[in-house]
Amino acid sequence: MRNLNQDNITQAVIARFADTPDPRLKEIVTSLVQHLHAFAREVKLTEGEWFQGIDYLTRTGQMCDAKRQEFILLSDVLGLSMLTVAMNNDKPQGCTEATVFGPFYVEGAPHYELGDDVANGASGEPCVVRGTVRGIGGEPVAGATINVWQADDEGRYDVQRPGLQGSQGRGELTAAPDGSFHFRTIVAEAYPIPTDGPVGELLQATRRHPWRPAHLHFKIDAPGYETLITHVFRDGDQYLDSDAVFGVRQSLVADWTPLPDGSHALVYDFVLNPAR
Amino acid sequence: MRNLNQDNITQAVIARFADTPDPRLKEIVTSLVQHLHAFAREVKLTEGEWFQGIDYLTRTGQMCDAKRQEFILLSDVLGLSMLTVAMNNDKPQGCTEATVFGPFYVEGAPHYELGDDVANGASGEPCVVRGTVRGIGGEPVAGATINVWQADDEGRYDVQRPGLQGSQGRGELTAAPDGSFHFRTIVAEAYPIPTDGPVGELLQATRRHPWRPAHLHFKIDAPGYETLITHVFRDGDQYLDSDAVFGVRQSLVADWTPLPDGSHALVYDFVLNPAR
Numbered sequence: 340m341r342n343l344n345q346d347n348i349t350q351a352v353i354a355r356f357a358d359t360p361d362p363r364l365k366e367i368v369t370s371l372v373q374h375l376h377a378f379a380r381e382v383k384l385t386e387g388e389w390f391q392g393i394d395y396l397t398r399t400g401q402m403c404d405a406k407r408q409e410f411i412l413l414s415d416v417l418g419l420s421m422l423t424v425a426m427n428n429d430k431p432q433g434c435t436e437a438t439v440f441g442p443f444y445v446e447g448a449p450h451y452e453l454g455d456d457v458a459n460g461a462s463g464e465p466c467v468v469r470g471t472v473r474g475i476g477g478e479p480v481a482g483a484t485i486n487v488w489q490a491d492d493e494g495r496y497d498v499q500r501p502g503l504q505g506s507q508g509r510g511e512l513t514a515a516p517d518g519s520f521h522f523r524t525i526v527a528e529a530y531p532i533p534t535d536g537p538v539g540e541l542l543q544a545t546r547r548h549p550w551r552p553a554h555l556h557f558k559i560d561a562p563g564y565e566t567l568i569t570h571v572f573r574d575g576d577q578y579l580d581s582d583a584v585f586g587v588r589q590s591l592v593a594d595w596t597p598l599p600d601g602s603h604a605l606v607y608d609f610v611l612n613p614a615r
Numbered sequence: 616m617r618n619l620n621q622d623n624i625t626q627a628v629i630a631r632f633a634d635t636p637d638p639r640l641k642e643i644v645t646s647l648v649q650h651l652h653a654f655a656r657e658v659k660l661t662e663g664e665w666f667q668g669i670d671y672l673t674r675t676g677q678m679c680d681a682k683r684q685e686f687i688l689l690s691d692v693l694g695l696s697m698l699t700v701a702m703n704n705d706k707p708q709g710c711t712e713a714t715v716f717g718p719f720y721v722e723g724a725p726h727y728e729l730g731d732d733v734a735n736g737a738s739g740e741p742c743v744v745r746g747t748v749r750g751i752g753g754e755p756v757a758g759a760t761i762n763v764w765q766a767d768d769e770g771r772y773d774v775q776r777p778g779l780q781g782s783q784g785r786g787e788l789t790a791a792p793d794g795s796f797h798f799r800t801i802v803a804e805a806y807p808i809p810t811d812g813p814v815g816e817l818l819q820a821t822r823r824h825p826w827r828p829a830h831l832h833f834k835i836d837a838p839g840y841e842t843l844i845t846h847v848f849r850d851g852d853q854y855l856d857s858d859a860v861f862g863v864r865q866s867l868v869a870d871w872t873p874l875p876d877g878s879h880a881l882v883y884d885f886v887l888n889p890a891r
Contacts, residue, residue, distance in 0.1 A: 340856050341863045343694075345701045348861060352694035355857075359821040368821060370658045372693055378650035379698055382643050389699045393686045400676010400686075410669045410676075417648055418619075418628035422655055423665045425621045545635040545644060580616045581631075585624060587617045 349376040395537055402536040406498035408442035412538045415439055415584035416547070424586075430565075430612045433475055438569050438586040441556060443496045448486060448509045456523040457510035463492035463525025466595065466603040471518045472559060473610050479518030480611055483561040486511050487522070489554070494530025514561075526595055526603050527553040529578050542583070549583050552576035554591075557609070564611040571607045625652040671813055678812040682774035684718035688814045691715055691860035692823070700862075706841075706888045709751055714845050714862040717832060719772045724762060724785045732799040733786035739768035739801025742871065742879040747794045748835060749886050755794030756887055759837040762787050763798070765830070770806025802871055802879050803829040805854050818859070825859050828852035830867075833885070840887035847883045 343351050352372050359365035378384075384392075402409035414420045420439045428437040451457055458465075472483040488509040490496050497507040514520045531549035534542060542549050553573035560566050572579060572592045579587050595603045619627050628648050635641035654660075660668075678685035690696045696715045704713040727733055734741075748759040764785040766772050773783040790796045807825035810818060818825050829849035836842050848855060848868045855863050871879045 340858075340861070341865050341868075343697060343701065343861055345698055348694050348698050348701065351861060355823055356821050358823075361820070364820060367658050367660075367664065368817075370654055374650045374654035374657070375693060375695055376698055378646055379695060380702070381650070382646045383702055384643075384699050386699055386703050388643070389690070389696070393684070393690065396672065396686050397676050397679045397684070400673050401679065403673045403677065408669070408673070410672050414665070414669065417651060418624050419651055419655060420665070421619060422621055422624050422652055423660050423662055425619065425624060426656070426659055427662050541644075544637070544640060545632050547631055547634075582616075585616070585619055585627060589617050592617075 345380060349373060352376075399537045406445075407533070407536075409536050409538060411440070411442040412532060412536075413541075415441065415586075416532070416538055416542065418585050421585040424568075431475055433610055434612045435567055435569055435609045436588045436590050437567060438588060438591060439584055440558075440568050441584070443488060443490075443498060444486070444556070444558065445488070445498060445506070445509065448488065448511050449506050451510040451512050451522060453512060453515060453519075453521055454523070455510070455512075457487060457508065457512075458491075458523065458525045459505070459507045459510075461491040461497070461507035461525055463528070464601070464603060466524055466526045466605060467521065468524060468555070468605045468607070469519070469521035470607045470609060472514045472520065472561070473518050473608065474564065475610060475612060479516070480514060480561045480564060481516040481518060483514040483518065483520075483559055483564075483611070484511060485514060485520055486556075486558040486560075487524070488556045489524065489527050490530045491525060492528050494528060499533065524555075527555050527573055529553045529576055532583055547583065548581065550578045551582055551584060552578040552587060555605075559609055559611065561611060563614055565614055567609060567611055569609075571605065621656060625649060628652075671816075675813045682721075683809070683812075685812050685814060687716070687718040688808060688812075689817075691717065691862075692808070692814055692818065694861050697861040700844075707751055709886055710888045711843055711845060711885045712864045712866050713843060714864060714867060715860055716834075716844050717860070719764060719774060720762070720832070720834065721764070721774060721782070721785060724764065724787050725782050727786040727788050727798060729788060729791060729797055730799070731786070731788075733763060733784065733788075734767075734799065734801045735781070735783045735786075737767040737773070737783035737801055739804070740877070740879060742800055742802045742881060743797065744800060744831070744881045744883070745795070745797035746883045746885065748790045748796065748837070749794055749884065750840065751886060751888060755792070756790060756837045756840060757792040757794060759790040759794065759796075759835055759840075759887070760787060761790060761796055762832075762834040762836075763800070764832045765800065765803050766806045767801060768804050770804060775809065800831075803831050803849055805829045805852055808859055823859065824854075824857065826854045826857070827859055828854040828863060831881075835885055835887065837887060839890055841890055843885060843887055845885075847881065
């Protein structure tokens with residue numbers, strides 16, 4: 340296996356993976372090599388561009404820490420995240436649709452009681468959110484674990500505020516025995532994804548805007564049901580049709596209704612798919 | 616652009632790059648999105664696998680520092696580096712062939728005079744290396760800048776020895792007016808690429824060996840000529856046909872001749888391509 344050239348190297352590399360014991364890993368690396376090489380051949384990648392790519396990926400990894408996940412953001416703006424969600428969430432009619440996870444989820448968010456204010460000091464117009472968690476047959480999902488997270492009215496998540504101790508606009512709740520939940524928070528606003536890293540460079544160089552339409556993130560877990568990772572989007576937002584991460588589903592768009600006292604109300608019901 | 620699914624999302628993402636001003640960048644991102652999505656669709660990437668991929672790339676970036684380039688290593692073991700070299704180095708017959716750059720080059724290596732010992736304390740059997748740098752017409756390339764780097768007899772480059780101050784087995788020389796060069800060093804030995812990071816995990820999981828056949832790295836620069844990045848491999852090495860990074864070219868394999876005094880001699884002449 341000497342003197343490999345651009346015509347025979349791909350098969351030589353794939354052959355080197357022949358003894359991979361896990362058949363799924365073998366399938367994935369084989370496909371990855373084929374598509375990676377096909378990309379390089381199609382554009383006839385130069386050595387300078389290869390170096391730029393190495394540098395870009397390196398800086399993307401080095402931008403990541405406990406509060407920042409630049410590779411998820413890159414996957415998001417390249418549509419890979421939404422493609423993966425779409426392929427893996429072909430749920431029965433009537434279930435709540437899934438969308439992208441995003442880079443701002445944090446494990447171990449504080450637990451709140453129903454009715455509490457998860458904003459916890461985050462700035463924004465007050466809002467009450469309520470709804471139910473049910474199964475596809477209409478049965479209430481008692482005690483479902485609901486994680487919610489959102490940006491404040493300056494478009495920042497708590498983890499984007501250096502020096503902030505504790506969580507803001509982020510919490511875990513437990514649905515009541517009848518599947519209902521309610522909590523206080525602030526109204527979601529449109530915001531730009533972080534542009535101070537490699538993903539921002541890409542958007543800038545390609546003249547793409549970084550905005551996401553206003554949304555609340557939800558992750559809902561309950562025994563016997565598939566975990567639901569989704570958003571609820573705010574109707575009327577100007578970015579609903581050009582979300583920087585391709586995550587909008589019409590069924591996830593809802594009204595944030597203004598109330599006479601200046602606050603808002605959002606009602607949204609979730610329907611979980613049984614575990615497969 | 617709501618409700619994107621696995622069939623229409625790729626075109627939607629490509630359309631988002633429509634305003635990219637640099638046509639080459641547009642070509643590259645368009646092709647990248649197509650092949651990245653094709654890969655994910657072909658293997659029907661699960662959400663768990665997507666998370667593993669994000670984590671793998673993140674850790675690969677975080678393994679990199681001034682002395683370690685894990686993304687180059689990953690590109691090397693996936694054959695992308697050698698494919699890129701092969702596509703971009705279609706030189707005229709008679710020129711020295713190029714091969715992979717590798718992750719161990721360091722900018723600003725110490726300058727040595729011809730005849731000096733670039734090993735500088737690295738352990739190994741002594742060896743004298745000599746040759747000439749010429750152009751394709753046979754003309755000597757006076758004053759060519761020759762960078763050489765290599766591992767010691769334990770298979771480590773200087774940058775892999777924590778706490779080592781200064782360079783070992785690494786240096787820059789200037790060819791004489793007649794294009795000739797000679798220097799002392801140690802005999803190259805086969806060695807495993809670093810397996811203590813994400814690339815090592817991949818090789819382990821796919822039952823690939825990490826070995827590279829013994830070689831000296833060269834980077835040769837001279838005004839009016841294309842930079843040559845190559846290796847000289849040691850004839851008889853057991854890994855010449857299974858190099859972990861696919862870099863062996865028969866024309867780059869040479870004899871390390873044993874001498875009566877226990878040292879070795881390597882003679883290798885380089886032929887540069889005119890700048891294009």
